[in-house]
Amino acid sequence: MVSMTAHVELSALLEARLGEHYVAPPQAVAVDLIVSDCADASRRFTFGPRIESTPIPPDGMHHAAARITLSRALLSAMLDDPTGFDPRSAAAMAFGGVRLDGAERLAAYWLQLLKRPSVAARMALERARRRAPAALAKVQTLQAGGCDEQDLHAALADTLDASVPLVLRGMVNWPEVAWTLDDWRTHEGATVLRTNPSSGLAQTVADFIDGFAVQPLANTGAATYTEGCLLPPAWEARFSLPMLPARTFGAGQLWFGRASAAALVTRLHCDLANSFLAQIHGRKRVRLYAPAQEGAVYALDAFNTYRPCRVDVAAPDLTRFPRFAGAVGVDVTLEPGDLLVIPTGWFHCVWALDHVLSISRFADDETAATLLDGRLSPSNTTRTG
Numbered sequence: 001m002v003s004m005t006a007h008v009e010l011s012a013l014l015e016a017r018l019g020e021h022y023v024a025p026p027q028a029v030a031v032d033l034i035v036s037d038c039a040d041a042s043r044r045f046t047f048g049p050r051i052e053s054t055p056i057p058p059d060g061m062h063h064a065a066a067r068i069t070l071s072r073a074l075l076s077a078m079l080d081d082p083t084g085f086d087p088r089s090a091a092a093m094a095f096g097g098v099r100l101d102g103a104e105r106l107a108a109y110w111l112q113l114l115k116r117p118s119v120a121a122r123m124a125l126e127r128a129r130r131r132a133p134a135a136l137a138k139v140q141t142l143q144a145g146g147c148d149e150q151d152l153h154a155a156l157a158d159t160l161d162a163s164v165p166l167v168l169r170g171m172v173n174w175p176e177v178a179w180t181l182d183d184w185r186t187h188e189g190a191t192v193l194r195t196n197p198s199s200g201l202a203q204t205v206a207d208f209i210d211g212f213a214v215q216p217l218a219n220t221g222a223a224t225y226t227e228g229c230l231l232p233p234a235w236e237a238r239f240s241l242p243m244l245p246a247r248t249f250g251a252g253q254l255w256f257g258r259a260s261a262a263a264l265v266t267r268l269h270c271d272l273a274n275s276f277l278a279q280i281h282g283r284k285r286v287r288l289y290a291p292a293q294e295g296a297v298y299a300l301d302a303f304n305t306y307r308p309c310r311v312d313v314a315a316p317d318l319t320r321f322p323r324f325a326g327a328v329g330v331d332v333t334l335e336p337g338d339l340l341v342i343p344t345g346w347f348h349c350v351w352a353l354d355h356v357l358s359i360s361r362f363a364d365d366e367t368a369a370t371l372l373d374g375r376l377s378p379s380n381t382t383r384t385g
Contacts, residue, residue: 011043011053013079018113019051021302023310026320029103030064031110032056036096038072045110066102068110071095082116083304088229090251093195100197115304121272124365125307128291128345132163135290135328140164144171144339149243153371156341160274160368163343165288167332171339172278173242178336179281181355185209193254194229205256212258212355225257225265225352231359239359241276241339248371249276249361255350256357266350268297268309273362275342279334282354287313287329291345296327299347313349334358 014033028048034056035041043053044064056064074095078085085091087098100107117125142155152168159166179187189206196203203226211224231239231252240246250273257265259282270291277286289297298310298321311321318325333353334340342348344365363371 010041014043014045014114015051015053017079017082018045018110020113021300022047022051022113023300024049025106029066029106030062031106032064032067033110034067034069035072035075036069041072041075047106064102066100066104066107066110068107069099069101070097074098078111078114082114083118083121085115086305087111088227090230097195097200098197099200104197112300112308113302115302117272117303117307121304124272125270125291125345127365128163128343129294131161132291132343132345134292136164136288136330139167139288139330139332141167141169141332144168152243156368157373159341160343160365163291163345165332165343165346166341167334168339168341169335170337171242172280172337174239174280177280181209181212181281184281184357191232191234193226193232193256208256225260226254227266228253228255228360230254239278241278241361244276245371248363248367250363253360254357255360257352257355259354259356260352262314263351264312264314264349265352265356266348268311268313268347268349269306270294270299270345270347271306271342271362272304272344273364274344274368275340275360275362277334277340277342277358277360279336279338279340280357280359281336282352282356283336284334284356284358285331285351285353286334286340287331287349288342289327289329289347291347293327293347296323297347298324309347314351 025047028046030044030046032044033042042056044056045051045053074092074097077091077095078087092098098111140159144152147155147168155166155168176184185206189204189209191205192202193205193208194203195201208224208226214224231254235254236252237246239252241249255266268287268289294307299307300310311317311324313329316324332340
C-alpha cells in the first residue's frame with residue numbers, strides 16, 4: 001500500500017514538473033488527474049497564475065474542464081522518461097493507455113508539460129536552424145514518376161542536407177490510392193484503428209467513415225480525426241514507402257478523418273525527425289514555417305518527439321501572440337499519391353480539404369544520412385498495382 005507521504009511527494013513532483021515551462025491560459029481552468037488504480041493519488045490541477053493541485057471535490061461539485069485517466073504504472077513511466085514517452089505509443093497502451101474527457105486540448109497541454117527534450121533532440125533542432133532558410137516562397141515539387149531509385153535518393157539527399165521541404169508528386173503507387181470511401185468500408189471496415197481516447201472503445205475504419213456524415217458541433221468546425229495513431233500492425237508492410245527501405249523508418253502513423261472546413265486537423269508543431277507524409281485519400285493543405293521562426297510561432301519549451309506551438313494558425317489571437325503577425329509561412333496542397341518530405345524542425349499544420357487518409361513515417365537525421373549517402377543498400381519494398 002502506498003503511503004500518504006508518497007502521494008504528497010507525487011503531487012509536489014507533478015506540480016514542479018508541470019510548472020517548469022507553464023504558460024498561464026487567459027482564464028483559470030482545472031484538469032482532473034484520475035489515477036485509475038490508486039484513487040488517493042488522483043488530484044485536481046488548477047491552471048491559474050501558477051499550477052496548483054488539490055484533492056478532487058466530491059462528484060458533482062465544480063466540474064473540471066478536462067479529465068485525464070491513466071494507471072499509476074503509466075504515470076510513473078511518463079515521469080521516469082520525459083524525453084521519450086508518448087501517450088499514443090504501444091508502450092503506453094501496454095500500461096492501459098490514456099483516456100481524455102472534456103476539453104481534450106487542455107488535457108493534452110497537461111500531458112505536454114511533462115515532456116522534456118533530450119540532448120540529441122536539441123542538437124537536431126540546432127542543426128535545422130543552421131541549415132534551413134529563414135523562409136520559403138514556394139515548396140519545391142518533383143514528379144516522381146520519371147525518377148529511378150538513384151535519382152530519388154539524390155533528390156532526398158539534397159532536400160534533407162539543405163533542410164527544405166519537398167513534394168514528390170505521384171510518388172505513392174499503392175492500389176489504395178484509387179479507393180473510394182466505399183472501397184475502404186468494403187475491404188477494411190472492420191479494421192480497428194485505435195482506442196477512442198474519450199470512451200475507451202475500439203474505433204474501426206467503418207466507425208470513422210460513419211462519423212464523417214455526422215454534423216460537427218455548431219460553428220466549431222470540429223472534425224472526426226484519428227490524430228497520429230499507430231498504423232494497424234497488418235498494414236505496416238503493406239504501406240511501406242516505395243523505393244525506400246522499411247528499416248529506415250519507425251512505426252507508421254495514421255491520419256484519417258473528415259473534411260475540416262476552416263479548422264485545423266493538425267495544429268502547428270515541428271517533429272524532431274524527418275517526416276515523410278504519404279497522401280492516400282483526399283486532399284490536404286499544409287502550411288510550413290522554417291525552424292528559425294520558433295519564436296514567432298510560440299513554440300513550447302516542453303516537448304520530446306514533437307514540439308507544439310501555442311498559436312492557432314487558423315484563428316490567431318494576435319493580442320496574445322503578437323509576434324505571429326511577422327511569421328512567414330508557405331502553403332502546399334497534397335493530392336492522393338503525393339509524398340511530402342518535411343525536414344526536422346520545420347513547423348507545420350494541416351487542413352483537410354476533403355475527407356482524408358494519410359500515413360506518415362519518420363527517420364532521424366543520422367539514419368536518413370546513412371541511407372542517402374549510400375552506406376545502406378535500399379531494399380525493394382515497392383508494391384505495384
